[in-house]
Amino acid sequence: MKTIKTCVTALISALLVFSNVAYADKWSDQFPHIKATGDIPGECSYESMSKKDYSGKTLKINTHAVPVMGEPTALHAEQFAKLTGAKVDVTHTPAGDLYAKAMVPFQAGQAPYDIVFGFSNFINDWRRYLAPVPKKYTDMKQMKDVTPSHIGIASWDGVMYQFPVDGDRHYLKYRKDVIDNPEYKKKYKADTGKELKVPTTWKEYGEMAAYFNDWDWDGDGEKEYGSAEVMKKDDLMYAAFYSRSAAYSKNPKTPGGFFFDLETMTPLINNPGFVEALTDWVAATKYVPPGGINFGLGDEIGSFGGGQTLFSFSWDDAFVAAMQPDSPINNKVGAAQLPGSTKVWNRKTNSWDEGFNQAPFFVWGWAVGVAKKSKEQEMAFDYLCFFANEANHQADIGIGRFGVNPFRDADFQADVWTQIGWDKDIAQSYVDTLAEMEKSKNRVFPLRVPGTFEFNAALATAAAKALAGQLSPQAALDEAAKQWNDILNRVGKDNVRKAYAVGVAMEDNKL
Amino acid sequence: MAVITTATTNKIQKYFMNFKHKFVFLFPGLFVLIGILIFPIIFTIRLSLSGWNSYTPEMNFIGITNYIRLFTDDPRFWESFFRLSFLSVSTVILQYIIGFALALMVWKEIKFKRFFRVIFLIPMMTTPVIMTVIWRTFFHESLGPVNDLLGHIGIGPILWLSDPVIAKFTVIIVEVWQWTPFMFLLLLAGLLSLPKEPFLAAAIDGASPLRKFVYVTFPLMAPISIGAIIIRLIEASKIMDTVFVLTSGGPGTATETSSFYIYIKGLREFQMGYAATLSFTYLVIMIISLTIIAKVLTKLMIKE
Numbered sequence: 001m002k003t004i005k006t007c008v009t010a011l012i013s014a015l016l017v018f019s020n021v022a023y024a025d026k027w028s029d030q031f032p033h034i035k036a037t038g039d040i041p042g043e044c045s046y047e048s049m050s051k052k053d054y055s056g057k058t059l060k061i062n063t064h065a066v067p068v069m070g071e072p073t074a075l076h077a078e079q080f081a082k083l084t085g086a087k088v089d090v091t092h093t094p095a096g097d098l099y100a101k102a103m104v105p106f107q108a109g110q111a112p113y114d115i116v117f118g119f120s121n122f123i124n125d126w127r128r129y130l131a132p133v134p135k136k137y138t139d140m141k142q143m144k145d146v147t148p149s150h151i152g153i154a155s156w157d158g159v160m161y162q163f164p165v166d167g168d169r170h171y172l173k174y175r176k177d178v179i180d181n182p183e184y185k186k187k188y189k190a191d192t193g194k195e196l197k198v199p200t201t202w203k204e205y206g207e208m209a210a211y212f213n214d215w216d217w218d219g220d221g222e223k224e225y226g227s228a229e230v231m232k233k234d235d236l237m238y239a240a241f242y243s244r245s246a247a248y249s250k251n252p253k254t255p256g257g258f259f260f261d262l263e264t265m266t267p268l269i270n271n272p273g274f275v276e277a278l279t280d281w282v283a284a285t286k287y288v289p290p291g292g293i294n295f296g297l298g299d300e301i302g303s304f305g306g307g308q309t310l311f312s313f314s315w316d317d318a319f320v321a322a323m324q325p326d327s328p329i330n331n332k333v334g335a336a337q338l339p340g341s342t343k344v345w346n347r348k349t350n351s352w353d354e355g356f357n358q359a360p361f362f363v364w365g366w367a368v369g370v371a372k373k374s375k376e377q378e379m380a381f382d383y384l385c386f387f388a389n390e391a392n393h394q395a396d397i398g399i400g401r402f403g404v405n406p407f408r409d410a411d412f413q414a415d416v417w418t419q420i421g422w423d424k425d426i427a428q429s430y431v432d433t434l435a436e437m438e439k440s441k442n443r444v445f446p447l448r449v450p451g452t453f454e455f456n457a458a459l460a461t462a463a464a465k466a467l468a469g470q471l472s473p474q475a476a477l478d479e480a481a482k483q484w485n486d487i488l489n490r491v492g493k494d495n496v497r498k499a500y501a502v503g504v505a506m507e508d509n510k511l
Numbered sequence: 512m513a514v515i516t517t518a519t520t521n522k523i524q525k526y527f528m529n530f531k532h533k534f535v536f537l538f539p540g541l542f543v544l545i546g547i548l549i550f551p552i553i554f555t556i557r558l559s560l561s562g563w564n565s566y567t568p569e570m571n572f573i574g575i576t577n578y579i580r581l582f583t584d585d586p587r588f589w590e591s592f593f594r595l596s597f598l599s600v601s602t603v604i605l606q607y608i609i610g611f612a613l614a615l616m617v618w619k620e621i622k623f624k625r626f627f628r629v630i631f632l633i634p635m636m637t638t639p640v641i642m643t644v645i646w647r648t649f650f651h652e653s654l655g656p657v658n659d660l661l662g663h664i665g666i667g668p669i670l671w672l673s674d675p676v677i678a679k680f681t682v683i684i685v686e687v688w689q690w691t692p693f694m695f696l697l698l699l700a701g702l703l704s705l706p707k708e709p710f711l712a713a714a715i716d717g718a719s720p721l722r723k724f725v726y727v728t729f730p731l732m733a734p735i736s737i738g739a740i741i742i743r744l745i746e747a748s749k750i751m752d753t754v755f756v757l758t759s760g761g762p763g764t765a766t767e768t769s770s771f772y773i774y775i776k777g778l779r780e781f782q783m784g785y786a787a788t789l790s791f792t793y794l795v796i797m798i799i800s801l802t803i804i805a806k807v808l809t810k811l812m813i814k815e
Contacts, residue, residue: 097778100778100781125565232761233762290658291670291671453780457779461764467762470675470764471763495566
């Protein structure tokens with residue numbers, strides 16, 4: 001009986017495996033992008049899409065500039081067009097203009113684009129102009145694997161408006177070949193009296209980055225530097241600042257708001273916790289590569305991914321770029337939680353609480369929706385479903401420049417990454433880092449309130465002034481807090497409070 | 512009575528025929544003028560009195576609230592305006608000096624005159640955004656060739672784009688490179704149209720080349736110089752693409768100009784009403800400033 005069961009199981013497994021291979025052979029010949037997995041059966045697979053006929057129809061998409069998100073959008077548009085006969089027009093827009101490019105026609109009651117890409121924190125402003133994701137798609141198998149936090153991110157009041165294509169968070173990336181190097185450990189100890197290890201606080205991060213700055217520590221004939229960070233104003237630098245601030249300002253003992261005090265709606269961004277973080281960041285301008293103060297996300301990816309710096313922290317892209325086979329530092333990098341701090345500001349007692357504190361920052365990420373006024377909604381949702389099908393997703397997450405990062409439970413398995421050539425211990429440290437963030441009870445989520453753009457822009461401008469030496473950290477953040485109060489008065493405190501309460505509930509683990 | 516009536520009728524008919532005639536010919540021009548100039552200005556003024564933004568998607572009426580905010584609570588706009596003044600005046604002065612020198616060089620009979628004229632015009636014929644991307648690559652502090660070359664002779668690295676002071680000069684370098692040919696073109700056209708007699712008289716008097724330039728060429732070129740300077744000032748005051756691509760207004764706000772700031776408020780932060788207030792105020796300031804500058808230049812450069 002046992003033998004029969006074994007034979008039947010083996011037969012079924014073989015059939016399943018070979019049926020997949022059959023798809024892989026058929027579709028990966030035409031679409032080499034999925035050559036690693038072939039097509040994976042599903043409602044939006046290559047096979048399923050090939051049965052659709054959108055000949056004579058045009059799908060218009062506004063997406064980010066190439067490569068981050070822009071390149072996979074264009075690639076999958078080309079594939080979708082070949083499979084369905086549709087004409088797909090893709091417009092590429094710089095990150096800073098994505099919001100307005102969709103918002104202007106939205107407010108004018110027009111739909112020049114069927115699909116609009118943006119950031120997930122646009123959801124509060126955009127949702128009234130987006131079509132909810134139909135039940136047909138939310139019930140699909142590929143959607144069931146999306147983590148609950150990312151389902152929440154794509155939804156508002158339980159209605160999904162953004163089709164999950166990306167999942168983002170900030171974490172630390174470091175050069176494993178340096179941090180684990182016994183000679184450097186000895187040298188660092190001799191020179192500084194401290195241990196060389198993966199930094200657990202921002203102070204340690206700064207000390208190590210300053211030590212490994214401006215000299216050739218990997219023997220390639222070029223100088224290397226301490227850290228690559230997104231410091232360019234208007235290029236998501238506000239997110240980098242929140243990452244540095246979380247450890248100093250997100251106190252688990254004081255629930256009820258990270259950006260504002262939810263009760264009074266007083267901005268908290270100029271409290272000593274944030275000022276400490278900005279002071280650290282100003283010091284960081286000394287250990288970034290020349291010109292690092294103007295690094296946007298693309299520069300940061302290129303700099304760390306190209307082996308120019310010891311550390312980096314931001315989205316997954318730089319890490320994945322570093323791990324690509326053509327990278328000079330392939331399998332020489334490690335991932336860890338964002339550094340913490342040895343003290344955290346307590347806004348209730350108006351004093352520092354001593355002791356280690358760490359707070360992951362869920363930056364959320366790229367988001368995409370279908371315009372409510374689009375006449376091609378079915379085709380648009382099919383395209384998005386195809387974009388994020390299992391085969392495309394697995395191929396996309398392995399290409400750093402694509403900006404497509406893990407958001408499915410299956411992505412948190414080390415095997416997914418070892419299959420594309422990552423060393424087992426690196427893959428394990430990567431998925432452990434991501435998984436630990438999901439489990440943390442002291443998380444920070446970004447603002448998704450009316451006027452999000454204004455709040456973040458005001459903060460970015462103030463932080464940029466401090467980085468450029470135009471203002472002290474305290475003066476810069478006081479300026480930002482004043483502007484936040486002005487914005488609150490314009491938007492209405494109650495409007496902002498109502499939306500902010502949703503994020504606070506997530507941070508306080510009530511949702 | 513009948514005669515008078517007929518005459519009057521003829522007059523009226525003639526008047527109306529003439530009127531229609533004029534109207535028919537004037538209408539297209541008027542229509543275009545209203546469509547592309549008057550309507551946008553009126554619309555901008557109306558928009559500036561509204562609070563249209565991402566959370567108030569309507570042309571409501573909030574009176575002069577935006578103007579009060581601008582004049583009492585927005586130092587960043589005024590800082591960007593004074594920065595713009597510095598950048599535009601300095602770039603135009605440099606363009607004028609270099610452009611005049613190049614025009615004088617190829618005005619005279621020299622070898623390869625046509626070749627040089629074409630060479631000098633090339634920067635102007637390139638696309639500003641693309642050229643700025645190339646300049647940004649040149650000036651990239653850690654990967655660009657400029658610092659690499661300077662490093663070979665022991666200089667640098669110079670923080671071309673990340674030092675608040677040097678970044679302004681980098682913007683000036685790119686602007687001067689791009690737009691000096693325009694100044695060169697206008698001034699060369701002016702030189703070629705100058706009458707020969709004053710130069711003959713100066714030669715007969717034995718004037719040196721310097722005296723010829725100071726007392727003949729420069730005064731004769733004054734009207735065209737003023738025109739060229741004003742045209743370039745108008746263009747330079749709209750500087751946007753160079754700043755956008757080269758520095759994004761940074762580091763901090765060190766290279767942020769008025770037009771870039773208005774762009775940020777309007778199209779990045781989506782404060783449409785407030786951005787309209789900034790635009791209209793900026794337009795008024797520019798009209799007044801340029802009128803004064805033109806009068807001052809005329810007084811300084813044209814002697815009766």
